[in-house]
Amino acid sequence: MRRWVVGTICSITxxxxxxxxxxxxxxxxxxxxxxxxxxxxxxxxxGSSGIHYSAIDSLxxxxxxxxxxxxxLESAPEKLAKRLNIMTLILVLCWLPITYAGEQIxxxxxxxxxxxxxxxxISTCNFKVGDDGRIIISAEINLTNHGRRPVTFxxxxxxxxxxxxxxxxxxxxxxxxxxxxxxxxFELNPGEARTFKIEAYANNSSGLHMSGSMGIxxxxxxxxxxxxxxxx
Numbered sequence: 430m431r432r433w434v435v436g437t438i439c440s441i442t443x444x445x446x447x448x449x450x451x452x453x454x455x456x457x458x459x460x461x462x463x464x465x466x467x468x469x470x471x472x473x474x475x476g477s478s479g480i481h482y483s484a485i486d487s488l489x490x491x492x493x494x495x496x497x498x499x500x501x502l503e504s505a506p507e508k509l510a511k512r513l514n515i516m517t518l519i520l521v522l523c524w525l526p527i528t529y530a531g532e533q534i535x536x537x538x539x540x541x542x543x544x545x546x547x548x549x550x551i552s553t554c555n556f557k558v559g560d561d562g563r564i565i566i567s568a569e570i571n572l573t574n575h576g577r578r579p580v581t582f583x584x585x586x587x588x589x590x591x592x593x594x595x596x597x598x599x600x601x602x603x604x605x606x607x608x609x610x611x612x613x614x615f616e617l618n619p620g621e622a623r624t625f626k627i628e629a630y631a632n633n634s635s636g637l638h639m640s641g642s643m644g645i646x647x648x649x650x651x652x653x654x655x656x657x658x659x660x661x
Contacts, residue, residue, distance in 0.1 A: 431504075432504070433501050433502065433503075433504035433505050434505075436497060436498075436500070436501030437498060437501045437502060437505065437513065439497065439501075440494050440495075440497040440498035440501050441494070441498065441517065442494075443490060443491075443493060443494030443497065444491060444494035444495065444498070444517065444520075444521070446490065446494075447487050447488070447490035447491035447494060448487075448491065448520075448521065448524045450464065450483065450486075450487045450490070451484070451487050451524075451525065452528050453528075453532070454532070458472075459472075459483060459484070459487075461483030461484065461486065461487050462483050464483065465482065465483045470482070491521070495517075498513075498514075498517060502514065533575065536575040536576070537575050537576070537577075539575070539576055540576055540578065541576070541578075541580055541652070541654055541655050542580060542582055542650050542651070542652060542654070542655045542656065542657045543576075543655065543657060544574055544575045544576025544577075544578075544580065545572055545573065545574055545575070545576075545580060545582075545617065545650060545657065546572065546573045546575055547570075547571070547572055547648055547659045548571040548572070548573065548622075549645045549646075549659070550645075551569075551571050551624070552568070552569060552570045552571050552624075552645065552646055552648075553568065553569050553642065553643070553646070554566065554567070554568040554569075554570075554586060554642065554643040554646035555567045555568070555640075555641070555642045555643075556586075556603075556639075556640060556641060556642070556643075557639075557640035557641075558633060558637075558638045558639065558640065559630070562633055563630045563631065563632060563633055564598075564603060564630065564631040564632070564633045565628075565629075565630060566586065566603065566605060566627060566628070566629045566630065566631060567627070567628055568586075568625075568626075568627040568629075568646060569624050569625070569626055569627070570584070570624070570625045570627060570646065570648065571622070571623070571624045571625075572615075572617060572622070572623060572625065572650075573617075573621070573622040573623075574617035574618065574619060574620065574621050574622075575620070576619060577619050578619060579616060579617065579618050579619065580616065580617050580652075581614060581615070581616045581652060582614075582615055582616075582650045582651060582652045583604065583605065583612045583613060583614060583615070583650070583651055583652060584604075584605045584613065584615060584627075584629075584648065584649070584650060585602040585603060585604045585605065585648070585649040585650075585651065586599070586602060586603045586605070586631070586643075586646055586647065586648065586649075587599065587602045587646075587647035587648065587649060587658070594637065594639065595639070595641075597635045597637060598633075598635050598637045598639050600634055600635060602649060603631035603632075604631060604632075605627065605629035605630070605631060606629060606630045606631060606632075607629065607630065608630065610630070610632075613627070613629050647659065
């Protein structure tokens with residue numbers, strides 16, 4: 430087998446691996462994030478925020494694959510090299526839209542909590558400790574039910590970063606409760622997209638008195654049937 434053929438196959442394989450690592454699941458994690466987690470490495474520089482290491486690695490891998498492909502095709506027949514370059518460019522440009530459409534189709538046929546999508550870009554969360562010692566949560570959480578049935582669920586806010594004090598403050602997570610200390614219940618109808626404007630409470634088991642905000646709240650939805658964690 431000619432050297433340029435081997436180089437082309439290896440280059441395209443590198444490009445495909447880099448694109449596959451960018452595929453994002455409905456919980457906000459990418460395949461690259463899971464690879465980092467499997468290797469006991471943090472995919473983010475600050476818990477669930479900061480520098481996205483796995484995304485940077487995916488882009489570097491894509492760049493390496495593209496450079497290797499260019500050098501490999503220098504020895505290939507001109508027409509074939511041109512076609513492969515065009516096909517690779519189309520693949521790179523269409524990959525993420527295609528995978529996003531695939532994710533939407535999967536969620537459309539999912540049931541319960543698994544059919545809910547979380548729009549993190551327009552969701553916010555503020556927290557502080559009230560006079561009674563409980564944590565007060567003021568949040569706007571945007572959720573969409575892509576399924577065909579109504580879904581009823583509860584919410585839990587997870588620690589937003591690797592900060593030790595915040596980890597102690599949030600514990601394993603803050604379950605949102607009403608003023609009577611009962612779990613808040615939320616509902617989404619089929620196809621409904623809604624921004625929940627939340628004023629809720631959570632137990633403060635840490636004894637710390639902190640306040641702050643999260644640009645992208647880490648969220649858990651749960652009910653009696655299932656649980657879904659959005660990484661960030």
